[in-house]
Amino acid sequence: MAVSNNITACVTLMALICAVPVIASGVWFASAQGEECARLARWPVAILGGLILLAALAGFVGAYGNRRRLLAFYLFAMAALIALLIALLVFAFTVTRGSGAYPVLGREYDEYRLDGFSMWLRGYVDPARWEGIRSCLAVSDTCKKLARQAGYITADQLYQSRLTPLQSGCCKPLSVCGFGYVSPTVWTNLARPASDPDCGLWSNDPAQLCYECESCRAGLLAALRSQWHKANIALVVATVSLVFLYLIGCSAYKNAHAEAIYHRYKW
Template identity: 60%
Template sequence: MGVSNNITAFLNFVALLASVPIIGAGIWLASKPDNECIHYFRWPVVILGFLILLVSLAGFIGAYWNRKGLLALYLFCMAVLIALLLILLVFAFIVTRPDGSYSVPSRGYREYRLDGFSAWLRDHVTNSGNWGKIRTCLADSDVCAKLNQNYITSDQFFGAHISPLQSGCCKPPTVCGYNYVSPTMWLNPVNPMGDPDCLLWNNDQSVLCYNCNSCRAGLLGNLRKEWRKANVVLIVAVVVLIWVYLIACSAFKNAQTEDLFRRYKQGWI
């Protein structure tokens, strides 16, 4: 095996390792309660990570055993996968850029407005056609039940940094003026504010504020927070993959030159 093939094999091993955090970030995203309820958000990163793993393995085998056809296929497929990963990153950054959160006086958590998030997320995640299934999925999860386990007094709850999903779905908006009993049990105010969500709140644990716009906004807030964290890992991984790919292209060309020179010396051409 020539020097260039050695380098290419090593680089493909690095690319193989770079696919691991991509897969890990995808699995982490897929395991979150909100992503479990939005099926088409769960697997794109995991699928891309596994494809990069397989292509890198093919490239390593091709370089180690000097299979030019396999190496050429690796270079083509890896270019496509890097392009797809870049498109996913740019798209995720654009649709998660707007932040619909706002601070509430004397509260550790933030609350969320639906119109503060990107139109694409609102249209594709919280539209009436999708929300029915998402709402049922969220109600069946333990997202709100965990609050009752973790917080007892109002001071504990009001000072807590709960998730956007819990803030939007498990309690009424603060502006409504409901009185605290437990994180998911509130006494009706005498004159609730004009926010439509104030009338949608229900102490029934299967209803709560799952029909509220604040719940939809909280879901988008969760998605934004999680994808922003995952993007950090994906950006580092894609930088490594691009660096590896460019050097691998150069090494592949050098391997071609080495092979041509060896044939010339042996009198084959």
Template identity: 55%
Template sequence: MAASNTITALVSLVALLCSIPVIGAGLWLATKHGSECVPLVRWPVVIMGIVLLLVSLAGFVGAYWRRQRLVAAYLLAMAALIVLLFVLLTFVFVVTRPDGSYAVPGRAFKEYRLAGFSPWLRDHIISSPHWSQIRRCVSASNVCTKLSQEQYFNPDHFFQADLSPLQSGCCKPPTACGYGYVNPTLWINPASPAADGDCYAWSNDQAQLCYGCGSCRAGLLGSLRSEWRKASIVLVATAVALLCVYVAACSAFRNAQTEDLHRRYKQGYV
């Protein structure tokens, strides 16, 4: 292979390796409690990672066997994927910027309210026709079961626990309701509960708990926000690496075109 084609093949391999953290981040998101119950956000990153892997493989094949048209198609597809990745990251940062959590005095964990999250999240996830399915998924998960199995010696021990957004929103009543603690998923009704719909929606039935509460919906959004923010760290690093790889691949492709033109000139074809 000419030097330029060799460089293109190498950077295609680097791009192929970059697809691994993208697929890994997607799989991590797909298995987290928040994302696994929301079809809309579960698989896009995995699909993008697989497409990136296939495109990079095509670029390597084209460079190795000097198929310039295939390399050109690879560069166009890679440009589209990089733009799509940056658009996705920008969108994620915009819609997850508002944080619906708020601190509760005397509690180590935070609680969540729907009004604190972006309208897009509320409209496309919580208010979507799929909410009943999402609720059943959260209820069937081990989020609250795992919490109920934890050993807390007294209420103060529980109040200092580091609960996830879903555990805080779905597995216990909001602190403002004034319920008395028995265990993480069993609470004593107050004589005069606060005038809040969530206070009446709470049930000690382990199949109900606070899955019908607004705080549970907010906890789901808090979980999604946290998971996507963590995954975005990997995706940003990968996007920057891909951009550098793409610039190197474009330079190598241009040099390969020049080398091919010179070769054809010497052979009398031009």
């Protein structure tokens, strides 16, 4: 192989490796439901990673076998896929920009408002979807685990703990309700005027708790948003690497094309 083709083969091989974290992120999104009882995305990221893998494989075969049509296909396909990956990242960062979290005086954990999230995310917990998510949360260990914690004997012990977004939003009433503490999932209503609609939705019934509260939906979105941000780290690294490798591949392809013309017409 010519030097330029060797470089292109190495570049496409590295692009194959870069496709792995994209696929892994997509598979994680599609399969890891966890305590959130919901998936923000199923297969789009994994499919995009698979297409990047196939394009890189075509480029490697083209470079190794000196097949310029395959190399041209690789460059064209990779440009389109990188553009899609960048668009996906921009979309993900845009719709997950708001956290919905707000601090509460005297609490180590945050509480969450639904209106702190983007319209797109809020649409994800509309009534049609929420019924199934709510049923899943009610039978999950999210709040049961909190109720079994032996370390929360007093309210202050709970207040100084770092609850997950779901535990904060679904397993206890909002702090503004002013309920009296009995245990993490059992509270007494002190008959204060309800300062938030969620206060009237709270129930000590383990099957109810605050699963109908907006704070619970907000806690779910906060958990999913955290998932996206973790996956975005891998996607950003993969995207930057792919762009860098693509530029090298373009240069190597151009040089290989020039070499081919030179050898064709030289005396």
